[in-house]
Every structure is written in C-alpha cells, then in structure tokens.
Amino acid sequence: MDAIETLPIQQLDAFKGVKKVPLEEYFTSGHRTCQGCESALVMKLMVKAAGPRTIVLGSTGCMYVANTTYYSTSWVVPWMHTQLGSSGSAGLGTAAALKALMRKGKMKEEPINVIAFCGDGGGADMGLSAISATLTHPQYNVLILLYDNESYANTDIQLSGMTPYGAHTTFSPPGKAKRLMHTRWKKNMAGMLAAGHPETKYVGTVCASYAVDMMNRVRKALMIGGPTFVHSLDPCPKGWDYDPMLSHELGELAVETGIWPLYEVENRVLKLYGRSKGIAEKRSKRKPVRDYLLRQGRFAHFTDDDIDYFQAKIDDMWEKWLIPGVIPFWKELEKDQPPA
Amino acid sequence: MAKVVEKAQQEKEALISGSEAIAVACKLADVDVITAYPIRPYDTVMQYVAKLVANGELDCEYIVAESEHSQFEIVKHASAAGARVFCGSSGVGWMYAFEALTVTPALRIPMVAMVGNRALDDPGAFGVEHNDALAVRDLGWQLVWVDNAQEALDTALIAYRVAEDRRVFLPCAIACDGAFLTHSQALTKIPPQEWVDAFLPPYNRGDLLLHPDNPITVAPQVNEDWLMELRKHNDEAMKRSKNAVIPEAYRDFERIFNRSYGNPFFEEYQTEDADIVLVGMGTLSMPVKVAIRQMRKEGKKVGFVRVRWFRPFPAEDLAETLGRFGAVGVIDRDYSFGSPHFSGVLATEVRAALYPAAKRPPVVGFICGLGGREVTVPDVRRVSEMVFKAAGGETQPFITWMGIRE
Numbered sequence: 177m178d179a180i181e182t183l184p185i186q187q188l189d190a191f192k193g194v195k196k197v198p199l200e201e202y203f204t205s206g207h208r209t210c211q212g213c214e215s216a217l218v219m220k221l222m223v224k225a226a227g228p229r230t231i232v233l234g235s236t237g238c239m240y241v242a243n244t245t246y247y248s249t250s251w252v253v254p255w256m257h258t259q260l261g262s263s264g265s266a267g268l269g270t271a272a273a274l275k276a277l278m279r280k281g282k283m284k285e286e287p288i289n290v291i292a293f294c295g296d297g298g299g300a301d302m303g304l305s306a307i308s309a310t311l312t313h314p315q316y317n318v319l320i321l322l323y324d325n326e327s328y329a330n331t332d333i334q335l336s337g338m339t340p341y342g343a344h345t346t347f348s349p350p351g352k353a354k355r356l357m358h359t360r361w362k363k364n365m366a367g368m369l370a371a372g373h374p375e376t377k378y379v380g381t382v383c384a385s386y387a388v389d390m391m392n393r394v395r396k397a398l399m400i401g402g403p404t405f406v407h408s409l410d411p412c413p414k415g416w417d418y419d420p421m422l423s424h425e426l427g428e429l430a431v432e433t434g435i436w437p438l439y440e441v442e443n444r445v446l447k448l449y450g451r452s453k454g455i456a457e458k459r460s461k462r463k464p465v466r467d468y469l470l471r472q473g474r475f476a477h478f479t480d481d482d483i484d485y486f487q488a489k490i491d492d493m494w495e496k497w498l499i500p501g502v503i504p505f506w507k508e509l510e511k512d513q514p515p516a
Numbered sequence: 517m518a519k520v521v522e523k524a525q526q527e528k529e530a531l532i533s534g535s536e537a538i539a540v541a542c543k544l545a546d547v548d549v550i551t552a553y554p555i556r557p558y559d560t561v562m563q564y565v566a567k568l569v570a571n572g573e574l575d576c577e578y579i580v581a582e583s584e585h586s587q588f589e590i591v592k593h594a595s596a597a598g599a600r601v602f603c604g605s606s607g608v609g610w611m612y613a614f615e616a617l618t619v620t621p622a623l624r625i626p627m628v629a630m631v632g633n634r635a636l637d638d639p640g641a642f643g644v645e646h647n648d649a650l651a652v653r654d655l656g657w658q659l660v661w662v663d664n665a666q667e668a669l670d671t672a673l674i675a676y677r678v679a680e681d682r683r684v685f686l687p688c689a690i691a692c693d694g695a696f697l698t699h700s701q702a703l704t705k706i707p708p709q710e711w712v713d714a715f716l717p718p719y720n721r722g723d724l725l726l727h728p729d730n731p732i733t734v735a736p737q738v739n740e741d742w743l744m745e746l747r748k749h750n751d752e753a754m755k756r757s758k759n760a761v762i763p764e765a766y767r768d769f770e771r772i773f774n775r776s777y778g779n780p781f782f783e784e785y786q787t788e789d790a791d792i793v794l795v796g797m798g799t800l801s802m803p804v805k806v807a808i809r810q811m812r813k814e815g816k817k818v819g820f821v822r823v824r825w826f827r828p829f830p831a832e833d834l835a836e837t838l839g840r841f842g843a844v845g846v847i848d849r850d851y852s853f854g855s856p857h858f859s860g861v862l863a864t865e866v867r868a869a870l871y872p873a874a875k876r877p878p879v880v881g882f883i884c885g886l887g888g889r890e891v892t893v894p895d896v897r898r899v900s901e902m903v904f905k906a907a908g909g910e911t912q913p914f915i916t917w918m919g920i921r922e
Contacts, residue, residue, distance in 0.1 A: 229728045233593065241737055249733035254726045256596055257735035258589065259615055265586040269549065269593030270726070272577040276548035276599050280575060282718070283598060288728060306589070309582035 180315050182402065183275055186229065186287040188395040194388050202228060207243040207250035212420025214410035214427060215239055215295075215323045217384045222291065222321055223253060225391035226398060230289040233258050233266035235303065237295035238330040239323060260298045264306030267292030267318035267403075275316065289398050290317060296324040296338035300365045307405070311373035314402045319394070322365065322405070325412035333415040337363050340435075341489070342482055343474040345415070350477040361489065366407040367502050370441040378404040380440035385427030386450055393440060400442070409436045417473025426471060434462040434490050437501030446502060456500050465490055527705040527773075534697035537665040537704050538630050538690065539564035541672030543574045544712040548599035551579045551587040555609035556642045557694035558632025562604070584609045588616035588629075595625045596726045596734060600676065600719040603627060606694060607634030610648045620687050621656025621750060623735060624724065626679035627687045628672060632698045633798065633849075635887040643888010644694040646797065646850040650826070650861050656750045658688040658757060659827040661797040665704040668692055670775065671824075673716060677765045680719050683756040691826075693849075695888060696799035707773055715772045758828035781830035783822040784837065786812065790819030792903045793838060795866060796847040797823045800884065800891045804847070807896035818900050823862065831869035838866070839875030842907030845899050847882045847891070857881070857914035878906040881915040895919060 191197045202223040209216040219239055223230060232255045234240050240257055243250045258266035271290045277283035294303050299322040307320050327345050328334040335345040335358050344350055348357035370379035377400045382390040390408065397404035411426040413419070418426065430436035431451045438452040447453075454460035465487045469475040478486075498505040532540065538561050542550065550569075552562035568574035577594075581587040584605050591601035605613055610631055620627060631649040635641035649659055660675065662668045668690065675688040692698050726734060738746065758781075766780040778784070785801070786808055787793060794804055801822045808818045821837060823830075838844050848860020855864055863881035870876045882899050885891040895918050906912040 231597070231726055231728065244733055244736035246736045246738040246742055249736055251733050252731060254728060254731045255733045256593070256726050258593065259619060261585065262589040262616070265581070265589035266593045268579065268586075269551075269590035270597045272549045272579060272590065273594035273597035273599035276575075276577045276594075277597075280546075280548065282548070283727075305582055306586045309586060313579070 182315055182317055183278060184285070184287040185317060185399055185401050186227070186289060188225070188227070188399045190392040190395060191388055197224065197388065197391065200224070200228075202230070202252040203250055204252060205250065206245075206248040208245060209238065209242045210414050210420070212413040212423040214384050214412065214423045215325055216243070218321075218323050218390070218408050218410055219243065219293070221384060221387055221391050222293070222394050225394040226289045226291060228253060229287065230291060231270055233263065233270060233290070233292040235263040235266070235292070235294040235298040236260040237298050238325070239293060239295065241330050258292065261302035262306060263292040263294035263299060263303050263320055264308070264310035267320055268310045268313060268316055271316035271318040289319070291319045291321060291398075293321040293323060295329070296322065296326060297328045297336040300324070300363050301337045308369070308372065311369060311376045311403045311405060314375045316403060317401055318403050319397045320403070320405045321394070322407045323410050324407060325410045325415055326362075327412070327415045329412050329415045338365065341486060342478060344477060345474070355477060356482070364504055366405065367504065369405050371503060374444065375402070376404060377402050377443055378440065380406050381436070381438055382406055382408045383427045383431055383436060383438065384408060384410065385424045385431070386438070389438070389450055396440070396442065415474070417476075418471055422471060426468065429463065429468040429471070432463045433465045433468045434494050434501065435465060435468060439502055446499065448501065452501060455494065462490070462494065527707050529703055529705055531701050532665055532704050533560065533699055533701045534662070534665045534668045534692045535560035535632070535699070536564045537669035538672050538692070539568060540706055541669045542602050543568050544707065544709060545600065545673060545676050545716060547574070547576050547602045549577045549579070549591055549594035549601045551581045551590045551603050553581045553584050553587045553605070553609065555584070555606045556632070557634060557698040558604045558606040558630055558692075560698055561630050561632070584613035585616055588613040588620065591627055592616060592620050592623065592625050595627050596623065596721070598719070598721050598725050598727065600680070601627045602629070604630035604632065606632040607636055607642065607648050611636065611651065614651070617652050617657070618655055624685040625687055626685050626719070628675045628679055629687065629689045631689050631691045632694045633691055634694045641887040642694065644696060644798070644849060645886050646691065646848075646861070649689055649691040650850055652689065653827055653861075656686050656754065657827060658686055658754075658825070659691060660688065660825050661691045661823065663697065663799050663801045663822060665697070665700075665702045668697065669704060669706070670769065670773070670777075673712060674765050674769055677716050678757060678761050681761045682722065684753050684761050686750065686753050686757065691798065693799040711772050715768060754828050758830065762825065762828070779833065781823070781825045781833060782837070783824065785820040785822065787819030787821065787837070787840070789817055790841060791817045792843045792845065792900065792907050793819040793821055793841040794845045794847060794896070794899065794903070795821045795823060795838070795862065796849070797826065797862060798849065800847060800849060803891050803893050804896050807893045807900070810893065811897065811900060816900065816904070829865055829869065834866070835869045835873035838870060838877060839873050841877055843877050843903045844879045845882060845903035846879060847884050847899060849885050851883060851886065859915045863915065878912070880906050880912045883915065883917045884919070889919070
C-alpha cells in the first residue's frame with residue numbers, strides 16, 4: 177500500500193499545570209455570550225491550546241451568532257463560518273486545500289492547525305454524516321470539536337439528539353397530557369465515532385470544568401495527526417435553567433455522577449481519566465444523579481420515579497455496559513423500560 | 517493582461533465526450549481540490565477525473581464525499597483557503613447541495629461546477645431538463661450552457677478565468693445536457709498547456725484568503741445593518757462580469773487559442789436574412805439546426821439564437837438581436853409552474869428582456885423535450901410554423917407543450 181502522506185504537524189506538548197499555560201488569548205473580547213456560558217470558555221481554551229497558527233471553522237450555533245457580530249469578532253485567528261451540518265466538510269476542505277497548495281508549492285509549507293467546531297445539533301444531528309466521512313480520511317489533519325450544551329441553544333433551546341431524557345426544552349414542554357415530551361436517550365456520540373472510525377487516532381471527551389485536562393486533550397488531538405474528534409459537555413445557564421455561577425460545578429457534577437464519562441481513545445487504546453477513571457476502577461463512588469438533575473430547571477418537573485429511571489440508566493452504563501461508560505453493548509440482555 | 521504565446525505549439529485532437537472534455541479542462545487548469553459524489557449523468561466527469569488522478573496526470577486532492585451537500589461544502593472551504601476547485605452534480609443531487617450552493621456566491625467563492633442537466637425526479641427520470649441548474653439563477657451563480665465537447669472544454673477554462681477575476685469572484689456553473697452532451701463523443705481540440713497558462717492566471721484570493729498570515733473573520737453576523745450593501749456588492753460583481761470580464765475573457769481566448777465564439781453570450785445561426793428566429797439553450801441546437809437547413813431549402817427563412825450565458829443574462833444585446841425578426845419562438849427545456857403565462861423560464865426572461873426594447877416582436881413559448889425526451893426535427897418544424905403565423909399577425913398561444921400526449 178502507498179504511504180499516507182500528511183502535512184507536518186505542530187509540536188504541542190501537554191501543559192504541565194495551569195501556571196505553564198500561556199497568557200495569550202486568541203478568542204478574546206467582542207463576543208456576546210451569556211453570563212456563565214461554558215461553551216465560550218471551551219472556544220477560548222480550545223484556541224489557546226492550539227495557538228496562533230490555527231484556522232478555525234465554526235458551524236452555525238451560539239458559538240457563531242454570539243461570537244462574530246460584524247465589526248466585533250472575538251477571533252484573533254482566522255475564522256470562517258460554515259453551515260449547520262458542515263463542520264466535517266469545512267475542516268476537510270480547508271485541510272485538503274492546505275495539503276494541495278503546500279504539496280504543489282503554491283503556499284509556503286508549515287504546520288497549520290485546522291479546527292472545525294459544531295454544537296450538538298450541528299454535530300450529532302445534522303452534521304453526523306459529514307463528521308463521520310471526515311474521520312475516514314487519514315491524510316488530512318483536522319480536529320472536529322463538538323461543544324455540547326444539549327440543545328439548539330441559539331434558536332431558543334429546542335431539543336436535539338443530545339438533549340438528556342425528559343428535559344424541558346421549548347420543543348418538549350411538560351404538559352397536562354404528557355408530563356415528559358422528550359423520551360429519547362442521549363446519543364453516545366464519542367463512543368459511536370471511536371468505535372466506527374478505526375483509522376481515527378484520537379477521540380476524547382472533555383469538560384471545561386477541568387480546564388488544563390481539556391486543553392491537553394485538544395493538544396493531543398491536534399498533534400497526533402489525521403482527523404480527530406473531541407466532545408465537550410458544556411453546561412448552559414439559559415438552556416439548563418440554573419444560576420450562571422454554577423456552570424463549573426454542574427460540569428463537575430456531570431462527571432462525578434457518572435453521567436459524563438471522561439475518556440480518550442488514543443491510537444486505539446482506551447483510557448478513562450480524571451474522576452471517571454476512579455469511578456470505572458471503583459475507587460470513587462458515583463454521586464447520585466439527583467444532585468445534578470435537581471440543580472437544573474429543565475428537570476424541575478421530574479418525579480422520584482423519573483429520577484430513579486435516570487439513575488438506573490446511569491447505573492447500567494457503569495455496571496452492565498461491555499466497556500463501562502463508553503460502549504453501550506450489554507454483557508447480557510436485560511429489559512429496559514421507562515416508568516409508566 | 518495575458519502573455520504573448522508561442523503559436524508554434526499545436527493542439528491535439530481527441531474523440532471525447534462532454535464530460536471528458538471538462539475533466540481535461542480541470543487538468544489544464546491545474547485544479548487543486550476536486551470532490552465527487554455519484555449521480556447520473558454528470559458523474560462521468562468524475563470518473564474521468566479519477567482516471568487522470570490515478571495515472572498521475574492531474575495533481576489534486578481528489579475527495580469522494582458522502583453527499584452532494586458535503587461535496588460542495590468541502591470545495592467551498594478549500595477555495596476560501598486558496599485552492600482552485602471543481603465540483604458538480606445533476607438533478608436532485610444538485611438540489612441536495614442547495615444550502616451550499618446558496619452560500620457559495622454570497623461568500624465570493626469563485627468555484628467552477630459542472631451541472632449534467634437532469635430531470636428532478638420523482639418520478640424517476642434521468643434525462644435532461646434545465647430546472648436543476650436554473651434553480652440557482654437568482655443566487656449569484658453565473659450559468660452558462662454549452663452544446664458540444666469543444667465548447668465544454670473551452671468554456672470551463674473561460675469559466676475559471678471569469679469566476680476568479682477579482683472584479684467578479686462569483687462561482688460559475690457549466691450546464692451540459694445530460695446524455696446528449698455528457699455522454700456524446702466528438703472530435704475535440706485539446707490545447708497545449710502553454711496556451712492555457714497564458715490565458716488563465718493562478719487563483720489569487722488576496723486579502724480574502726483564510727490563512728494565519730491574514731487572520732480575517734469570514735461571514736460574521738451582519739443582519740439588517742449590512743446585508744443589503746453586501747447583496748449590492750454581488751449585484752455589481754455580476755454587472756462587471758457581463759459588461760467587462762466575460763467579453764475580455766473571450767477576446768483573450770480568441771487571441772491565444774485561435775478559436776472564436778463570436779458574441780460570447782449567444783450564438784447566432786443563419787439569422788442574417790431570417791424572417792423568424794428560434795431561441796433555446798444547450799443541445800437542442802442539433803435538431804434545430806438540421807430543421808433550419810431543411811426549411812431553408814424550402815424557402816422558409818428561419819434563424820436560431822442559442823443562449824450560452826443565462827447568468828449574467830445578456831438582456832440588451834439579446835433584445836436588440838431579437839428585434840430584427842418578425843416573431844420569436846422560445847423553446848424551453850424546463851418548466852416554471854404558475855409563472856407568468858405558465859411559460860418556461862427562458863421565455864419569461866426573453867419577454868422581460870424585450871419589454872423596454874424599441875422593437876418587440878411577438879414571443880411564442882414552447883416546452884419541449886422534458887425528462888430527456890428527444891426534440892425532433894418535425895417538432896422544430898411545427899414550432900416554426902406557429903412562429904411564422906405569429907409573424908404574419910395571427911395570435912398564437914403564449915405557451916405550447918410540444919408533442920404532449922392528451
């Protein structure tokens with residue numbers, strides 16, 4: 177077989193502690209995100225980790241609309257909008273152009289990071305097909321980062337395929353006839369992409385509540401070469417209905433309750449990290465999901481039965497899944513019924 | 517502008533299809549990024565491109581996408597990053613890419629695409645209709661119809677030159693009738709690389725290049741503050757394309773390649789002494805020209821105007837030309853349900869072009885050859901008879917569906 181040719185890659189070693197992180201910002205003032213917006217923090221950390229020789233493509237969503245009002249862009253690096261379902265294609269096209277132009281001597285050869293980001297609607301719903309395709313192209317260096325605030329948060333908080341079971345959104349309001357309008361379980365996006373794209377060298381989940389961990393996963397994903405995927409869970413005060421001061425705490429609770437497992441699949445080797453590692457190894461106990469759910473207005477209509485059902489699903493994830501927290505094949509078949 | 521070239525270089529001749537001619541043009545234009553996705557009939561161009569890449573004759577990133585939407589989005593972004601790109605589609609595939617097609621001119625992406633014109637199924641049909649390409653007519657795409665392999669090759673080179681001219685920076689789609697052109701071979705002259713290099717300068721995105729050395733923000737939220745001004749920019753670019761850049765490109769093409777297309781916007785066939793004229797686009801020129809030769813032997817002086825550039829539309833030139841005849845018959849290979857007089861798209865545009873003209877002959881509209889149905893010589897003769905009647909003062913219907921089964 178012919179060798180797969182890729183362009184040179186930047187040396188982006190892990191930050192050894194928060195004090196080693198440079199002060200320079202490449203996502204800075206000029207944005208209009210909500211108070212307590214974790215996704216804005218994800219943008220800032222993502223591009224801080226990547227550095228100035230980076231091109232960022234952003235698909236439609238809050239991180240487009242709130243960040244790039246004409247004449248007040250928050251991006252210091254080159255940035256381009258792409259269509260809602262096009263993060264995969266935008267990253268691929270940009271990386272392909274750099275590769276063609278540098279190989280043919282039409283552009284000075286140098287390592288340039290390409291990052292395409294998408295929200296949960298743009299990535300896990302509409303853009304899934306294009307992201308999947310991009311992850312099958314080993315010759316292009318491109319990171320797809322999904323910032324998951326669990327709804328179409330830019331357009332008024334409508335449910336997406338990533339909205340948690342039972343959550344109140346403007347498309348799933350609790351009513352008299354139907355207490356729960358949304359009874360689908362959240363997609364297992366990172367696990368699906370890792371399992372389905374064996375040539376992808378890096379798939380990781382992150383949470384910006386653990387900022388240095390998060391930046392180092394972005395750096396790994398950029399440095400390993402080829403197409404890579406990072407999935408970030410971003411608490412959203414507007415969509416989840418909580419006090420903006422609780423954003424970090426909710427991110428931590430998502431991990432501590434086991435709802436959001438932190439893991440990476442690096443060169444096909446799976447590693448859980450942070451609190452999730454302790455949970456998987458049964459060194460630390462998961463907090464009850466009640467602590468996480470009842471801090472958020474979107475679950476205010478939950479009954480004890482709903483919370484029990486949610487807890488049971490998370491218990492399954494850690495106790496019955498073939499690879500706990502990652503791959504949802506059960507060790508043995510069991511009944512799975514929501515409460516009446 | 518273009519350099520003087522050595523004319524000693526010879527063109528080679530090859531028997532190739534319309535699709536293959538455009539693949540050869542991609543090679544001559546040294547395209548950097550090409551995306552493919554299968555749909556008949558355009559996809560033959562990508563089969564030829566794939567062979568050129570496999571044989572090392574074309575050095576490009578060749579990406580088989582997972583949908584037309586991705587196909588067009590990938591090249592859109594590649595172009596924004598400085599690459600010369602090529603893409604294409606047909607029928608509902610083109611429509612699947614519609615979101616990408618919509619933003620491409622708005623972003624001033626000078627890509628060149630091939631549309632292998634195809635019916636918009638359902639129900640299933642893969643013969644030619646022009647509605648696929650015509651769907652983008654209001655969006656800032658330049659649209660040009662060609663009718664043979666030579667014109668396809670030449671026009672692809674001209675399309676890059678026009679699209680990438682900084683005065684324009686708008687995409688250009690080359691429409692080729694499915695089967696009749698995409699799959700029909702003809703002897704075609706393939707110009708030497710030196711001529712192409714003299715004609716087509718490298719793609720230079722200038723201060724719109726998305727690169728760390730030029731850290732711009734592309735397509736921010738402008739809303740009601742600025743959108744109208746930006747739309748006006750595109751309007752001005754389209755005007756510059758029509759009034760300056762397309763004529764200049766054809767003049768340079770003629771000088772370097774020794775091949776003239778006359779008026780760049782439309783071909784005139786036996787119009788000089790004609791009493792009536794037929795108007796159409798694409799390969800229906802073949803049966804029309806045969807019928808005209810037949811009718812002329814019988815003393816019926818019919819001419820033909822084949823519109824090449826539908827966008828920008830040559831309204832003034834065309835109106836002046838059509839004003840010379842007793843009546844005009846417009847043959848549409850498309851439909852526009854509910855449009856004025858329930859006409860075809862081209863007939864409606866021709867009537868709009870004629871309205872402010874000093875001489876306004878009657879315009880008779882015809883819908884022909886939908887879904888790849890053959891437009892025959894007898895069809896053209898029947899069309900001409902009605903147009904002669906209109907010229908003689910006998911009112912004809914605004915629109916007639918030719919050969920329709922009742």
